[in-house]
Amino acid sequence: MGHPPVVTRFAPSPTGFLHIGGARTALFNWLYARGRGGKFLLRIEDTDRARSTPEATEAILKGMAWLGLDHDGEVISQFENAPRHREIALEMLAKGHAYKCFATQDEIAAFREAARAEKRSTLYQSPWRDAAPETYPDAPYVIRLKAPREGVTVIRDQVQGDVTIRNDQLDDMVLLRSDMTPVYMLAVVVDDHDMGVTHVIRGDDHLNNAARQMMIYTAMDWPVPTYAHIPLIHGADGKKLSKRHGALGVDEYQKLGYPAAGVRNYLARLGWSHGDDEFFSDAQAIEWFDLNGIGKSPSRFDFKKLENLCGQHIAATDDAALQRELGQFLQVTGQNPIPEDKKPAMNRAMYCLKDRAKTFFQLIEKAEFSLASRPIQPDEKAAKLLDNVSRGILRELTPHLQNANWTRDALEDAANGFGETHDLKFGKLAGPLRAALAGRTATPSVFDMMLVLGRDETIARLQDATNG
């Protein structure tokens, strides 16, 4: 039978950072295309010259790169296609699918105001729709779509189902402004058509617009793409995402220390499901993702769950990749990079670090013991554990460790044996040991630290602490 090749796209407007909702829309498009051997295109909707900035475009590109959402082909600028959009509008005019409207904005505004006051429909019906060209004044005009006034337009949406809108509810939208610049609604349709987009997956704030856009497809006799309008993401309070609660740019999530894989997993699972699967890889997401698994209701953003998933992803990521991502994290948060001479130790430590961290912040905190140089500066809590009594215990314990084989079992035996002969619970030993070795109170197991540090460094740190 042969399916036509799938082409999806993400089309943000460059008016700010890439927020989490946009990121999810991009992710869905990416997953859908990647799972079907299709193409995922990126188009910047920069027709609003006043609000579009190159910085925003840059932020969007960066955000997508961090999330690993690679697009096919060049980034397309919608603004640059304006001549083509105009061409189509003129073609529609020539074919009688559009007309010149000389109504001024003031006139229209006055009409709407009056209509609202009288509780009539505010739908504007231009008197120029069927006016004879001889009656045209010598004045500026816009080009409007000559939309059907009867019948209905049915959006066959893959998420929302069939949505029927009566044509008499839709006005003759403007295609070309009086300065002959194309309007967004026209630009999207022309670009999607020219780019060969087969599946339009976007926020459901565009659902109603889809009916209007379909009229352009119909007028041009172009095939209508498959639509999937996905519900928006809300904040934890159920309200629309705002700066206050989570409408952060994706770069903020990166700075918060969340790994991209975890964010992808969380975002994919937010509003989409594949049975009871919660934790999955990109490969699985790509294989499983489908439009019919997308829910119809808006979902709320939950940092706790994000964090949980991120922890699982950090634990599942291989050490080399983790090192790389950690490096990026340190860079974007303006922290010092891992010194070259500390990297081997950190590498050795990775196995006991990664399953105890949910974010890169926690990872670096727990890695501190492998990064620090003697003498270790204990933080406040650790310093308290190194009182005179504890130091005395450590002083006695040190030779026992020093003489042990440097294996986990032998070290444990040495510590436990020492504890028994001195009638000390291991907990009494572990605290001071941790403080001496790491200068911190939240670390991997003391034995893991000893193994990572090696005999010489371990003993030296213990001596530093007991002599100090």
Place this chain on the structure above:
RNA sequence: GGCCCGUUCGUCUAUCGGUUAGGACAUCUGGUUUUCAACCAGGAAAGAGGGGUUCAACUCCCCUACGGGCUACCA
């Protein structure tokens, strides 16, 4: 105002007419433990409300309530 969409545990969701309404995160209790993280056992926790249709409804239909979107010469 008009039109459109939505509503299952606190949150994300499963269910696609017949289930003790399942899972995950969070939460609570107990256990384990070497701090952190984790782990083990268990608990509490849901079909917005009202009408239908049906032998049977969370599931289909209608109404209401609540939430959201669109209604621009913004995107």
